[in-house]
Amino acid sequence: MSALAQGHRRLTTTQLVLRYGGFAVLATLANLGTQRLVLAIWPEATGLLAALFFGTGVGLVVKYILDKRWIFFDMERGARAHGKKFSLYTAMGLVTTAIFWGMETASWLIWRTDLAREAGAILGLAIGYVVKFHLDRRFVFQNPS
Numbered sequence: 084m085s086a087l088a089q090g091h092r093r094l095t096t097t098q099l100v101l102r103y104g105g106f107a108v109l110a111t112l113a114n115l116g117t118q119r120l121v122l123a124i125w126p127e128a129t130g131l132l133a134a135l136f137f138g139t140g141v142g143l144v145v146k147y148i149l150d151k152r153w154i155f156f157d158m159e160r161g162a163r164a165h166g167k168k169f170s171l172y173t174a175m176g177l178v179t180t181a182i183f184w185g186m187e188t189a190s191w192l193i194w195r196t197d198l199a200r201e202a203g204a205i206l207g208l209a210i211g212y213v214v215k216f217h218l219d220r221r222f223v224f225q226n227p228s
Contacts (some may be wrong), residue, residue, distance in 0.1 A: 106149040106213040114142030115201060135184055146174050155224035168223055175218040179211030
């Protein structure tokens with residue numbers, strides 16, 4: 084067993100929750116920052132779909148990199164390993180993305196403000212990340228031992 088995998092076994096629940104939560108915050112900031120950038124360039128109503136798409140993509144990549152290394156302590160390397168895991172990671176995120184997009188879009192449609200849209204996004208992402216952790220632990224970053 085690698086030193087990092089052993090380190091994972093020594094993380095307390097509190098440490099794991101704080102680390103995962105911190106990474107979720109970083110990915111959320113990357114997501115919302117990308118959305119703001121896209122909406123600044125494309126402010127029309129149709130820009131929201133592009134903002135959701137690009138923001139989600141940036142957040143997904145940031146979260147994958149952090150989770151793989153620092154949450155699940157997966158040290159596997161190479162394009163094949165990354166490709167398979169990133170594909171599974173993305174697939175697990177489809178349901179959670181629906182939660183996030185649904186809450187963000189519903190908040191926008193109800194209140195029509197950027198503050199409401201972002202509050203809906205944050206709430207949707209928070210719920211989605213809890214669900215995603217459990218899916219990733221079970222299906223993506225399985226510990227063979």
